[in-house]
Amino acid sequence: MTAEGPKRAVILAAGVGSRLRPLTDMRPKPLVEVNGTSILHNALGALEAVGVEEVTLVVGYRKDAIQYACGRRFNMVAIKYVESLAYDHTGSAYSLWLARDALLSGDCFVLEGDVFFEEDALRHLLHNAATDVAAIAPFDASMEGSAVVLTDCGLISEFRMRQTGANLTSNGPRLFKTMNLLRLSASTLKATIVPALDEIIGSGVTQAYTEQLLSYLVEFRGLQLAPARCDHVRWYEIDTPEDLQVAEQLFRGIQGRGLPRER
Numbered sequence: 001m002t003a004e005g006p007k008r009a010v011i012l013a014a015g016v017g018s019r020l021r022p023l024t025d026m027r028p029k030p031l032v033e034v035n036g037t038s039i040l041h042n043a044l045g046a047l048e049a050v051g052v053e054e055v056t057l058v059v060g061y062r063k064d065a066i067q068y069a070c071g072r073r074f075n076m077v078a079i080k081y082v083e084s085l086a087y088d089h090t091g092s093a094y095s096l097w098l099a100r101d102a103l104l105s106g107d108c109f110v111l112e113g114d115v116f117f118e119e120d121a122l123r124h125l126l127h128n129a130a131t132d133v134a135a136i137a138p139f140d141a142s143m144e145g146s147a148v149v150l151t152d153c154g155l156i157s158e159f160r161m162r163q164t165g166a167n168l169t170s171n172g173p174r175l176f177k178t179m180n181l182l183r184l185s186a187s188t189l190k191a192t193i194v195p196a197l198d199e200i201i202g203s204g205v206t207q208a209y210t211e212q213l214l215s216y217l218v219e220f221r222g223l224q225l226a227p228a229r230c231d232h233v234r235w236y237e238i239d240t241p242e243d244l245q246v247a248e249q250l251f252r253g254i255q256g257r258g259l260p261r262e263r
């Protein structure tokens with residue numbers, strides 16, 4: 001991993017966002033705005049701030065809206081598009097597989113298109129000395145979704161899907177919420193991630209999520225994935241209208257990113 005960090009990123013932005021309806025009836029979830037700034041423009045601005053020069057967007061649902069909003073360039077960031085024709089019945093691992101050419105181009109950030117976050121989250125990924133890193137935060141009672149458990153030496157040892165506050169127990173291992181922000185090395189992408197994607201998608205398992213892929217690789221293929229603790233970084237995964245309300249409160253007063261683009 002170079003000291004200056006990846007120059008490329010992949011953002012998975014193909015899904016329907018059905019849980020966010022009616023806000024996603026006429027626009028894709030990545031263009032839903034938090035206090036006037038879309039989830040996608042916030043991510044692009046943060047990636048630019050840490051030196052990313054090229055972003056591949058995997059689009060599907062209402063792809064034309066995303067292409068219009070972002071064009072071919074966001075400030076100094078070149079934008080490429082990969083289209084999923086099966087966005088309504090496939091998981092995020094399928095979208096990641098569609099972007100495999102970008103993944104094979106070198107070190108890479110991988111982001112889900114429904115996370116609104118401060119750019120410090122990416123800086124935590126960069127400042128971690130490990131080769132492959134996932135952003136995490138303490139799992140609290142208000143959260144739901146995928147979580148991880150850490151080993152005594154600080155690596156991610158296990159992914160747990162569909163967790164809620166009810167899974168937090170005093171006698172169980174401490175849980176951390178996955179933020180769906182990753183920094184992956186060129187060597188791991190080439191030797192481990194892309195071959196596993198080829199294997200999974202080739203076997204017809206097209207509805208798997210990226211977290212399930214990582215869980216499989218950590219538990220059975222020896223992937224060493226380090227956590228970047230983002231305990232004091234503002235971020236929120238937006239799946240429902242209620243999530244959006246929480247995010248707007250959390251990011252109240254944030255300076256909105258503009259909409260610079262070259263069509």
